[in-house]
Structures are given as structure tokens and as C-alpha cells.
Amino acid sequence: MAESNLLNQNNLLILGIVGGLIGIYLSGLSTIGGLISCLGGICAIVWGADAIRRVASYGLGTGVPSIGYMSLGIATVGSIAGLTAVLAFPALGGLAIAAPILGLIFTMIIGACMGLVAVKIIGMKIPIMVRCTVEIAGAASLSILAFSSAVAGGFAAADILNYVVAPGFIALFYIMNCMAIQHPYNACLGPNEEQTRTLKCAASTAFLAMTITGIIALSHAGVVPAILILIVGLCGWYVSFKAFLKASYEAAASVKWTGLWPKVEE
Amino acid sequence: MELISLIILVIFIVAGGVCIGGGVHFIPVGGAPAAMSTATGVGTGTAMLAAGAGLTGLITAASMTGQAWYLVALAGAVGAMLMMGITMLIANFVYIFGVGIVPASSKASIDPITKLDQDPYKTPGTEGHGVPTVCFVSGIIGALLGGAGGGLVYYAVDSFASASTVLSGVDATAAAGLAAIVSVGIFFINSVAASYNIGGTIEGFHDPKFKRIPKGILASAIMSLVAAIFVILMLGGI
8 A cells, every 4th residue: 555655754754843843832822822732733644644544554452443542542641741840850950842752753663562572472463554653643742731721822741731731621632632642544444545634634623623722722711812712723625625525526426437446456 | 769669660561561552361352243133242443442451440440549559450450341241231232122132252262151052043155143252251351450550650659750850840630640641552562463463353362363472461561661661751750
């Protein structure tokens, strides 16, 4: 299936990391900070959905959602550790500005351990298991950090603990981002699955998650920034979901007209 | 934080993780074939079953916040066992009265607990169906281990977070929230590692795949140790 990729995996990786980090770092801006942060989260989710697509096409044996839930588990531990490590260890105090990058690195280290355990100890025979687990966990980490910063109005650890962890929104982000990352491939997998269609679905689930983040952001970020996130999220969802539906109809029509599956499988 | 309490934290998280990872091996996970009643077990994946039972266990464990560790672990175990029992019971109602099949195991020709024949009731071409008694009992044992493990992890992170200076300036509920989300994360890491080990589906302790449990426990122990190190980084104290 790798040959049918229109978008290169490394380009998507760069889009996810750079887009996600820019979003998180600009989350402190007034009014539009939350919006930019959420858009960064969407870049990360699209990257994660592509990584899921690559690893799950080998057949995990446990269903597509399992790796999503696991990666989000890794990401919550790693990203919160990255944010609060600068508070916990005074020696790291100078790194406060690098907290999101630290969170991403921590998450990727745990992800690499998980990938290695899966390959070396459990004996899974997926060659790209380590790389993809690292990528999905990294994407999950950036998406959680981006949405959390949008709600808390910045990536300061104390703000995120106060406005995202204490009210329990972090649990919602856990499940919501997991759905946004794992659902696209789970919904599109099959003989004529193709990258652009799956990623259109990923964009629609990501914008849907962003819309919900907009509602949550009403709790702390203020009315105008929250409404901005909500409206842009809804518009983005409408456009991307329409594009996904169109792509699905086009792919379905080629089946309907010939009565045969298109020759894209293996 | 003194060294001894850090060691206790790591021991609790690793023990909890091993209980979770080991417990998953007992749960009758049927996957997609069971959803069509063509394999034994509950018709969904490990992640979903573990999430259902484990998260209920975490809620009941959290209701014991502040109590001794064994009470928190027991509360978690009771919650998870209740949820797993209800899930398997309702699944059996659907299989028996909805689909119209007799619960039968394909991995044991005689149920090790009730001593009833299984083979004559197994539809040819299927891998058994429904949740027979041995799978039910196995599932309850698995939920006991999983829930107790989740409770232990919650207790460890919660007591560590409450004492940590990191959370001194923030809302008091942040410690419980942090403990809950971190234990959910560790729960999923271990249950999916175990699920990779059993290759998706298993009937219970009588399944030949159950012999793979040492590898699953080793994987869970390593991943819990890694997670414990990052929990220490998160809350400080060296």
C-alpha cells in the first residue's frame, strides 16, 4: 500500500511537529492564540492518523483503536511530565520555555521503549513498529498539548494543571484525541483505502475535536477566543467532511460502475 | 521525598502494571469473530474491555482516595469485577436469546469447572461461541487483577502527587485528576502490551495462548518501570 501514498511520510512528520509546536508556542497570544494552537493540534492529528494508517495496514491483530489508546496513554504521561519537570527540578528551571519540546521528547522516549518491547520481547513482526509507535505517540502528545494550551491560554504547567487537569478536561482530550487519531484509518481501512481520503477523514475528525475544544475553552479562555475556535472548527469540519464524502462517493462509484474492486490492493 | 518512598512508588506502579498486564490474559476477548458469534468470548477488542472494566475500577478506587493501599486496590478490584461480570452476562443474554446459540468453548472439550461437554454444542466451522462458565470465571479473575492493579497505580501516583511540591500552588483537585489520568494512561499501556502478546483474542486461563503470560508480564513490568521513571520526573523528588 505504501506505493499509493501521495504525501510523503517525512513531509507529514515535519508538518505535524513544526505545525504543532508553532501552535503551542503561539497559544499565549491574546484573542487568536487559542485558534492558532488548535490549528497546530490539527496538524499533529493528521500526522498521527497517517502514522496509524502505515502501522495498522500490517494488521496489529488487536484492532486499530488499541494502538491509539496506548499512544494517548504514553502521551499523557510524557507530556505532563515534560510540562511539570521544569517545576519539579529547579536545575531545569531555565528550560521552562522548552517545556512542550521536553514533553514531546519524553513521549517519544516512552513510545520508543514500547515499540522496542513490542518487537523484541513480545515478538511482533511489524518492521515499522518502533518508528510508528514513536510517531503516533508524538502526534498524540502535540495534539493534547495544543488543545490544553488553547483552553489554558498558554503552556505554563501551573495553568494547564489548574484549568485542564483539575477540572478533568484532560480525560476528555485523552479519548477525543484518540478518536480523532485512530478513527480515520479504522473507518477507511479495506481494499481500496487511499491516503488522501483517509487524511480527509482525519481532518474532519480533528476539526470536530477542535469544535469541542472551543466549547471547553469557554470555561477559561474567554468568550471571543472560544467562539473563534468554535466557528473555525465548525467551518473546517464542514469543508473537510464534505471533501471526505465526495472522495468516498468517487471511490464508491468506480466500484458501482464496474462491479469489481479497483486494482489498488497489494 | 525520601529515597524509600520513591522506591515504594516504583514498586507499586510496577506491581500494579504487572497485575494489569497479567489480568488481561484472563479476560475472554473474542474480537470481531465473537461479535458475529463465531468465536468464544465477548465480541470486542482488549482495549475496549479493559477500558470498560478498568475505568470502572479506577472510579471505585478513586472513591477510596486517602485510605490504605489495600482498600484502594480492593475497591478497584470490586468495581472492575462488577463491570466485567455485567459485560459478560449481558453479552451472554445477547448471544443466547438474541443470536440463539449455546455458550461453548472451543479450546476445552470439557469445561474444567462444570465438567460439561463442550464439543457437541459447538457449531461446526466456528471457534466456539458465547461466554461459557470457565471463560466467565476466568474473566472475573482477570478483572480482579486488572482492577487491583489500576487501584495500586492510582494509590501510588495520588499519594506521591499529594506530597509533591509541584502541585503546591495549584488547585487541590489537580492531584486527584493527575493521578487518575496517569493511571488511565499506565492502564492502557499495559493492557495493550498484553493484548499484543495474546495476538488479539483469548478464551481465558484454559486457552493454549495463556502460556504466553510470562512474556506479557515481562513486557508490562518493563513498560511500568519506564512509566514510573517519568512519573518521578513529573512530580520531582530526587
